[in-house]
Amino acid sequence: DQQVKQNSPSLSVQEGRISILNCDYTNSMFDYFLWYKKYPAEGPTFLISISSIKDKNEDGRFTVFLNKSAKHLSLHIVPSQPGDSAVYFCAAAATFGNEKLTFGTGTRLTIIP
Amino acid sequence: GAGVSQSPSNKVTEKGKDVELRCDPISGHTALYWYRQSLGQGLEFLIYFQGNSAPDKSGLPSDRFSAERTGGSVSTLTIQRTQQEDSAVYLCASSYGQGFSGANVLTFGAGSRLTVL
Numbered sequence: 001d002q003q004v005k006q007n008s009p010s011l012s013v014q015e016g017r018i019s020i021l022n023c024d025y026t027n028s029m030f031d032y033f034l035w036y037k038k039y040p041a042e043g044p045t046f047l048i049s050i051s052s053i054k055d056k057n058e059d060g061r062f063t064v065f066l067n068k069s070a071k072h073l074s075l076h077i078v079p080s081q082p083g084d085s086a087v088y089f090c091a092a093a094a095t096f097g098n099e100k101l102t103f104g105t106g107t108r109l110t111i112i113p
Numbered sequence: 114g115a116g117v118s119q120s121p122s123n124k125v126t127e128k129g130k131d132v133e134l135r136c137d138p139i140s141g142h143t144a145l146y147w148y149r150q151s152l153g154q155g156l157e158f159l160i161y162f163q164g165n166s167a168p169d170k171s172g173l174p175s176d177r178f179s180a181e182r183t184g185g186s187v188s189t190l191t192i193q194r195t196q197q198e199d200s201a202v203y204l205c206a207s208s209y210g211q212g213f214s215g216a217n218v219l220t221f222g223a224g225s226r227l228t229v230l
Contacts, residue, residue: 043221
């Protein structure tokens with residue numbers, strides 16, 4: 001049972017344009033959401049997060065949007081840069097009584113120069 | 114150390130052999146996690162430690178898998194009688210403690226790639 005889903009395994013975007021990565025979840029107990037970025041042969045690194053009490057969180061070129069009613073979140077990267085090419089994982093947690101992150105399967109983002 | 118250190122970075126073994134994977138978390142991090150990523154899959158939770166105890170072992174796929182943590186620091190993941198389906202990248206992560214926030218996120222190591230022939 002995949003509780004966190006990233007339905008697009010890959011995405012290609014022109015440099016300078018906006019990249020939008022999507023994530024859906026099924027567990028209504030999830031109340032904290034994170035995006036991780038992974039380069040080949042490296043571990044995932046934390047990118048940005050959002051609590052369920054907010055619907056938007058922005059950090060520089062990265063913005064995460066949360067739509068609780070739709071159980072959907074998205075990561076916007078603007079403008080996209082070649083160094084953004086990586087695999088992006090969406091993750092979710094139910095912060096009371098459950099200390100683990102549940103990850104999606106990842107989306108490989110390729111920025112075309 | 115400055116980051117989460119895992120060893121070995123690569124391990125090739127024959128089916129039926131036992132393997133041990135080691136994780137050195139960031140100093141001071143009380144929480145430690147093991148995940149694995151099989152080819153084409155997401156990160157699958159295996160086990161979580163708070164200090165030396167493991168409140169959540171729900172992700173361990175079979176009784177061939179076990180993990181321990183000593184001194185609130187180093188952790189070892191042991192896979193007995195390895196099978197080909199155990200081939201994956203095993204990732205360790207650590208954090209300061211319970212709960213998630215912008216100030217308390219998981220920091221991952223580079224992983225140990227296990228190949229079972």
